[in-house]
Amino acid sequence: MLSVSDKLKMYFTMLCIRRFEEKAEELYMAGKIWGTFHLYIGEEAVATGACFALRPEDYITSTHRGHGHCIAKGADVRKMMAELMGKATGYCLGLGGSMHIADLEGGNLGATGIVGSAIPIAAGAALACKLQKNNRVVLCFFGDGAANTGEFHEAVNLAAVFRLPVVFLCENNLYAMSFPVKKAFAIPDIAERAKGYGIPGVTVDGMDVLSVYEATKEAVERARKGEGPTLIEARTYRFRGHSKSDKGVYRTKEEVRMWMERCPIKRFREHLLGEGVPEETLRDLEKKAEELVEEAVRFAEESPELTIEEARRLVYA
Amino acid sequence: MPEREITYAEAIREALREEMRKDPSVFLIGEDIGVYGGAFGVTQGLLEEFGEERVIDTPISEAAIVGAAIGAALLGMRPVAEIMFFDFMTLCADQIVNQAAKIRFMFGGKAKVAIVVRSPAGSGTGAAGHHSGSLESWFTHVPGLKVVAPATPYDAKGLLKSAIRDDNPVIFVEHKLLYRVKGPVPEEEYVIPLGVGEVKRRGRDLTIVTYSLMVRRSLEAAEILSREGIDVEVVDVRTLRPLDEEVILESVRKTHRALVVYEPPRFGAFGAEIAALITEKAFDDLDAPVMRLGGLEMPPPYNPHLERRIAPQVEDIVAACRELVS
Ligand SMILES: Cc1ncc(C[n+]2csc(CCOP(=O)(O)OP(=O)(O)O)c2C)c(N)n1
Ligand SMILES: [Mg+2]
Numbered sequence: 001m002l003s004v005s006d007k008l009k010m011y012f013t014m015l016c017i018r019r020f021e022e023k024a025e026e027l028y029m030a031g032k033i034w035g036t037f038h039l040y041i042g043e044e045a046v047a048t049g050a051c052f053a054l055r056p057e058d059y060i061t062s063t064h065r066g067h068g069h070c071i072a073k074g075a076d077v078r079k080m081m082a083e084l085m086g087k088a089t090g091y092c093l094g095l096g097g098s099m100h101i102a103d104l105e106g107g108n109l110g111a112t113g114i115v116g117s118a119i120p121i122a123a124g125a126a127l128a129c130k131l132q133k134n135n136r137v138v139l140c141f142f143g144d145g146a147a148n149t150g151e152f153h154e155a156v157n158l159a160a161v162f163r164l165p166v167v168f169l170c171e172n173n174l175y176a177m178s179f180p181v182k183k184a185f186a187i188p189d190i191a192e193r194a195k196g197y198g199i200p201g202v203t204v205d206g207m208d209v210l211s212v213y214e215a216t217k218e219a220v221e222r223a224r225k226g227e228g229p230t231l232i233e234a235r236t237y238r239f240r241g242h243s244k245s246d247k248g249v250y251r252t253k254e255e256v257r258m259w260m261e262r263c264p265i266k267r268f269r270e271h272l273l274g275e276g277v278p279e280e281t282l283r284d285l286e287k288k289a290e291e292l293v294e295e296a297v298r299f300a301e302e303s304p305e306l307t308i309e310e311a312r313r314l315v316y317a
Numbered sequence: 318m319p320e321r322e323i324t325y326a327e328a329i330r331e332a333l334r335e336e337m338r339k340d341p342s343v344f345l346i347g348e349d350i351g352v353y354g355g356a357f358g359v360t361q362g363l364l365e366e367f368g369e370e371r372v373i374d375t376p377i378s379e380a381a382i383v384g385a386a387i388g389a390a391l392l393g394m395r396p397v398a399e400i401m402f403f404d405f406m407t408l409c410a411d412q413i414v415n416q417a418a419k420i421r422f423m424f425g426g427k428a429k430v431a432i433v434v435r436s437p438a439g440s441g442t443g444a445a446g447h448h449s450g451s452l453e454s455w456f457t458h459v460p461g462l463k464v465v466a467p468a469t470p471y472d473a474k475g476l477l478k479s480a481i482r483d484d485n486p487v488i489f490v491e492h493k494l495l496y497r498v499k500g501p502v503p504e505e506e507y508v509i510p511l512g513v514g515e516v517k518r519r520g521r522d523l524t525i526v527t528y529s530l531m532v533r534r535s536l537e538a539a540e541i542l543s544r545e546g547i548d549v550e551v552v553d554v555r556t557l558r559p560l561d562e563e564v565i566l567e568s569v570r571k572t573h574r575a576l577v578v579y580e581p582p583r584f585g586a587f588g589a590e591i592a593a594l595i596t597e598k599a600f601d602d603l604d605a606p607v608m609r610l611g612g613l614e615m616p617p618p619y620n621p622h623l624e625r626r627i628a629p630q631v632e633d634i635v636a637a638c639r640e641l642v643s
Contacts, residue, residue: 087620097445100446114404150378249353
C-alpha cells in the first residue's frame with residue numbers, strides 16, 4: 001500500500017516533469033534551446049507510476065520523448081536543463097541534447113533517437129543483471145510506434161526465451177508522429193502481442209498514475225523473481241505536437257481537448273484532495289516544482305560549453 | 318520573362334508528381350508521407366492527388382519499407398521509398414545492400430529492382446547524433462547501387478526523374494539544409510542523366526570537386542576568393558556512383574590543383590575516392606598534392622557551436638583554397 005507521503009512524492013514528480021517541459025518550451029521559443037524536442041506533457045503518469053515501482057538501483061531505458069522518464073528515475077533537473085541548453089554541465093556535456101539524455105549513475109541507460117533501438121539494449125542490460133546475479137531489473141520504455149519495429153520483435157522474443165528480468169512498457173499515446181495506432185496495428189490492444197512471445201501482457205490506464213504503478217510493480221516483482229519479462233501497454237496521450245515542427249493536421253482539436261480533460265496531474269490532485277490532503281500542501285509542492293525548474297534554468301544559463309578539443313577526446317575511450 | 322524559382326523541396330515534389338502522373342507503376346512508400354506530408358514537407362499534397370494507394374504511410378519499419386519496395390519492383394512497379402532521416406538507412410541496410418544491390422546480378426540479370434530510396438542527410442539542424450548523419454559514402458561502396466546527391470533545385474528535379482526511370486536501385490541523398498533553398502527550375506519538362514557531373518563555376522587557379530550542400534558552400538567560398546584574385550572552378554559531381562570521371566579530370570588538367578570537399582568524416586569517405594581518381598589519372602597535371610577537406614572524426618554533437626565545427630563551413634573552404642594555391 002502506498003502511503004500518503006509516497007503519493008505526494010509521485011505528485012511532485014509529475015509536477016516537476018510538467019514544469020520542466022513547460023519551461024523548456026518557453027526557452028525554445030526564446031531561442032535558448034534549439035533543434036527539436038519531444039514533449040511528454042500529458043503522459044506524466046506513465047513514467048511516474050512505473051519508476052515508482054522500481055528500486056533506486058534498478059535501470060531504465062528511455063526514448064526520444066524521454067524527459068519524463070529521466071525525472072521520474074530521479075534525475076537532477078539542473079543537469080537536464082543544462083543538457084537541453086547544450087552546456088558542459090549537462091548530463092551528456094551538451095553533446096547529446098534532449099533526445100539522448102542518459103543518467104548512468106542514476107540507472108537511466110539513456111534515450112535514443114532511433115525509434116525502437118533501446119529495446120534490445122534493455123534486454124542486454126537485463127542479461128547483465130542476470131549474469132551478475134545483482135537482483136536488479138530493467139524497465140524499458142518505448143512508444144506504440146516502436147512496437148512495430150523489427151528491434152522490438154527480436155528483443156522481446158530474446159528476453160522471453162532467456163527469461164530476462166525486464167519489463168517492457170509500451171507508452172501507447174495513439175500516434176507515432178502522424179500515424180494512428182488504428183492504422184498501424186491489426187489488433188486492438190498492443191498488449192496482445194505478449195501472447196506471441198509467451199509472456200504476460202496487460203493494458204493499463206496511462207492517465208492514472210496509481211494503475212500504472214500497480215501494473216508495473218507486479219511485473220517488476222515477476223522479473224525480480226526470475227520469471228521473465230512482462231509487456232505492459234499504458235494508454236496515454238501527448239497534449240503537444242509530436243515535435244516542434246508538428247502542424248497537428250492528423251488529429252482533431254476535439255480529440256485533443258477530450259484527452260486534456262483527463263489530465264493525469266489534475267486527476268491525481270483530485271484524488272489526493274479526496275484522500276484528505278490539504279490543498280495548501282499541494283500548492284506548496286507546486287511552488288517547489290516551479291522553483292526547482294527556475295533554479296535549473298539559472299544553473300544552465302551560467303554554465304560553460306565544451307570546447308571542440310574536449311569533445312574530440314570523448315570519441316574513443 | 319524571369320525564370321521561375323522554386324525550392325529544392327518543391328523541385329523534388331514536382332519530380333515525384335510528374336513521374337506519378339506519367340507512370341502508374343510509380344508509388345511512394347514511407348513514414349508520415351501522407352497527411353503529414355513528410356517530416357520535411359516534401360510530399361505535401363501528394364496524398365490528396367494520388368490517394369492512399371499510391372502514397373503509402375507505413376508503421377515505423379524501415380526494413381519492411383525498403384523490402385516491400387524491392388518486392389513490388391520485382392513485379393514491375395517503380396516504388397520511391399522515403400527514409401525519414403539518412404541515419405535510419407542503417408535499419409534497412411540489409412534490404413539495400415544485400416538485396417536491392419545484388420538481386421539483379423545474383424539472379425543472372427533476370428530481375429530488375431527499379432527502386433529509389435530518398436533520404437535527407439546532413440548536420441546543421443541541432444538534431445544531434447541520430448538525426449544528422451552523412452552516410453552516403455557507405456552506399457557508394459556497393460556495386461549494383463547508384464548514388465545521387467543533388468545540390469540545386471534544378472538538379473534535384475532532373476536527377477530524381479532519371480532515378481525513378483532508372484532500372485537500378487538508386488539512393489537519392491537529399492540535404493536538410495537545402496530543402497528551403499530556391500533556384501531556377503523551368504516549367505517545361507527535362508531530365509538530367511545520372512552519372513553526369515557539372516562545372517558549377519568556371520575558374521583557372523584550382524578545382525573544388527564536391528556535391529550536395531558543399532557545392533553551395535564552395536560557390537560562396539569561390540566568390541570570396543575571387544576578390545583576392547584566386548579564381549576557383551567548382552565541379553559538382555551530382556552523381557557519386559556512377560562517377561563522371563571526365564568532368565573532374567578535365568577541370569584538374571586545366572587548373573592543376575584539386576581540393577575535394579565533403580561533409581562526412583574525412584577518413585574513408587567518398588571524397589577519398591575522388592582524390593584517388595585524380596592522383597591516378599591526372600598525376601602529371603598536378604602542381605600540388607590533391608587536398609581533402611572533410612568533416613571531423615566525431616559523431617554529430619548537439620551543442621550548436623560544436624555542431625558547426627564538424628562539417629566544412631565557407632571559411633574552412635576559403636582557408637583550404639588559400640593553402641592549396643600558396
Ligand atoms: C527508426 C526510426 N524511424 C523513424 C523515426 C522518426 N520518428 C521519430 S519519433 C517517431 C514516432 C515514434 O512513435 P512512438 O514510438 O509511438 O513514440 P511517441 O513519439 O508517440 O512517443 C518517428 C516516426 C525515428 N526516430 N527512428
Ligand atoms: Mg506514440
